[in-house]
Amino acid sequence: MPASASTVFRNLLPPEGAAHVVESPEGPVYYLDIGSGEPLLLVSAFGPQPGSTAWLLYREALEILARSRRCIVVELTNYGHTGPVTFHEPAHDVCVRAVVRVLDHLGLDRVAAVGTSMGATTCLDLALQHPERVERLVIGACHASTGGDPYLLAPFPSEVWNLHQASQADPHDRGKLRQLLRALWFDGDLVTDDLLDEILAFRTEHMDHWAAGAHSVSVPHSNVAALPEITVPVLVVHGRHDRMVPFEQALMIMSHLPQADVVVLNRCGHWPPMERPEEFARLVLEFVRGAEKGQR
Structure with a gap:
């Protein structure tokens, strides 16, 4: 089992008893199981690798969601505790396998799936590869495809991507990590010295995940032409000030999914949750409750 939450990792690790591991041929898959009620799948996000844990992204949202839902939160491969895995294929395919292993382990046949950033693209891939497993999608801050999709207005690669690459090349550099996080999120006050200490310590303890990511090759794969195959209700939630994935990507996804609605959150960067x-x-909650009322 992973270490329980402590003073050192209070921003990165959940309360004791919330974290679990499924063993697989590709190594451990880490997930949180919090709350009770109808199951809700959530998938974590792109960010410092390693260091982007499920608890860091969702902990405040889970305080609300877990009051009425059983929240199953899967960490992306190599970004938190899941892995390490070295691969040569679309990165989201690796993450879909991790998600399916958790769903199978828990006996969950069909769920509403929620994802942000790379976790959202993983949820899209899950809906395309296993349509019978997904009843609704909440996505955002994402591209539709592994490797990204063309931008019409924004520069590519994005500012955050360039800062991420610089931080990954020097994973113990405090200044580069600070620059990355301040660009990743709208509110620079979130980037505290304590949080930097925690992420740097977490990275030090999980350098095998960093090495696996550094030696992996994510093969680009476009999902754009396949998007209309997704027929379940979709909600796209995107930050107005996202400097990793520009808002035009939300509009692109909506243009290929006529059933999708888009919500833009102001004063918000790449991590809306x-x-x-x-x-x-x-x-x-409003969106998933629509399934119970038979709304599309």
Whole structure:
């Protein structure tokens, strides 16, 4: 079992008893199981690798969601505790396998799936590869495809991507990590010295995950032409100030999914569940409750 939450990792690790591991041929898959009620799948996000844990992203939103839902939160391969895995294929395919292993382990046949950033693209891939497993999708801050999709207005690669590459090349550099996080999120005050200490310590303890990511090759794969195959209800939640994935990507996804609605959250960067947790949780709950009322 992973270490329980402590003073050192209070921002990165959940309370004791919330974290679990499924063993697989590709190594351990880490997930949180919090709350009770109808199951809700959540998948974590792109960020410092390693260091982008499920608890860091969702902890405040989970306080609300877990009051009425059983929240199953899967960490992306190599970003938190899941892995390490070295691969040569679309990165999201690796993450889909991890998600399916957790669903199978828990005996969950069909769920509403929620994801942000790379976790959202993983949820899209899950809906395309295993359509029978997904009843609704809440996504955002994402590209549709592994490797990204063309931008019409924004520069590519994005500012955050360039800062991420610089931080990954020097994973113990405090200044580069600070620059990355301040660009990743709208509110620079979230980037505290304590949080930097925690992420750097976590990275030091999980350098095998960093090495696996550094030696992996994510093969680009476009999902754009396949998006209309997704027929379940979709909600896209995107930060107005996302400097990793520009808002035009939300519009692109909506243009290929006529059933999708888009919500833009102001004063919000690449991680809506962290920066606007109350609004994010409210949107998710209203959307998934629509399934219970038979709404599309």
